[in-house]
Amino acid sequence: MTHPAHTPASSDSDARRPLAPDTSRLDDRSARAWTEAMAVRSLGAGRYAVESQSGATYMVNLPRSDCTCPDHEIRGERCKHLRRVAIEVTEGRVPPPGKKRADCAGCGRESFVPETGPELCGDCWLERGDLATDKETGDTVVVYRLAEELAHERYIEAADSTVADYPKNEGYPSDDPVVEVVYPFSGSAARSAAEGASGEATDPRADADADLDERPRYAFPYSRLAVRDEMLIE
Template identity: 45%
Template sequence: MTHTRNTPASGADEFDDRTAPPGPPSERDLDQRSLRARTEAMDVMGIGSGQYRVHSESGNDYLVDVNDRRCTCPDHAIRGVRCKHLRRVAMEITAGSVAPPSYVASTCASCGDFALVPPGASEPHLCERHRLAVGDRVRDRETGDVIVVVAVSPRRADEVTIPGRNVTVAGYETNAAYPASDPVVAAVYPSVRVTREGARPESLRAYSFPLSRLERVRERDGARR
């Protein structure tokens, strides 16, 4: 996600508002705030339970709480106005570029990093980088095959035994490079056989992988991180 960098000619930032006279904001102030909320470069990151960290163009970090409608910037804290950070967070939630305020903080079961998940989400909780869902197309990093996820298990790769083999998913030779604590993901090869009766899947057999062996195939390659 890229942010627009076209800023007002004044190079406006928080300091303009700090030097403004006290009192109720004028119409012009409000217009300026919504303009800045839309056009300034700000990085918004959800940290859970309605809280967002906003890194502003001026280099400052502010904490926005959308449930309490509060921001730690001087514009909000001192002048009590609905600042550009609150507005920007609301815009990004509406646009779907950051997680909704109901999401809660958790830990990724694959890498241990911060993860935001819906309240009551079933295990495993996964970060943005490792999040996989049933139906996702993924690339097997070992073979390059593109396969389809049919299940994301909360069980670890060293707890799940491969059917018919006396070895766990973690113990399987081609999985040696991936963490034994990775959640196990089941996937199928989506090849189709066309017969007189119609198209049928070649095989419904699901194979088990440590999660980080699989890489999500993006809809638009390279569009996102």
């Protein structure tokens, strides 16, 4: 599996603090970015509030390399506030653009997770082609994709229920992310295995050589799958 993101080093903090590497060879703005006491707080969408050592607060938009301070707006410089945000993101102290701090829906640890979509940390993230075992049946399945819906939000028309309410999913969290999977085999074995899965397949028969896009897909709550350290190479 390939896993984006990383576990945060510390929480966002309102307390100003210095960072202290050897700054003797840095230019003045870079040195101040490292050594001055500032507080950096993520606002989402790549925006950060930076309380400067002077007590003034400026807004940094990291993807746009923009800051509301005079050094940037008037002089056009890459100011110490922009540099400080970049440092704290690199150090894992605040979430990078596109991420937020939350408890991972997989392992429960406080982590950086996507701002939208499944709230999973890098260690719990699933990629297309990851192999997993269905805890209810012991069958091998292949991850097709992580869906944006939670188990109680995903409605399965063929079963007239949500993924959370599907009988075989009783006991799994209703707020689990939904994982769409396929079976890596075909014929009667696939049809038998699929009886225990919640899905929206129109035809449970798939050619043995069909790729993932051509196979019927089934929706599972994340916790029902035991992910392996293996991938299917398409």
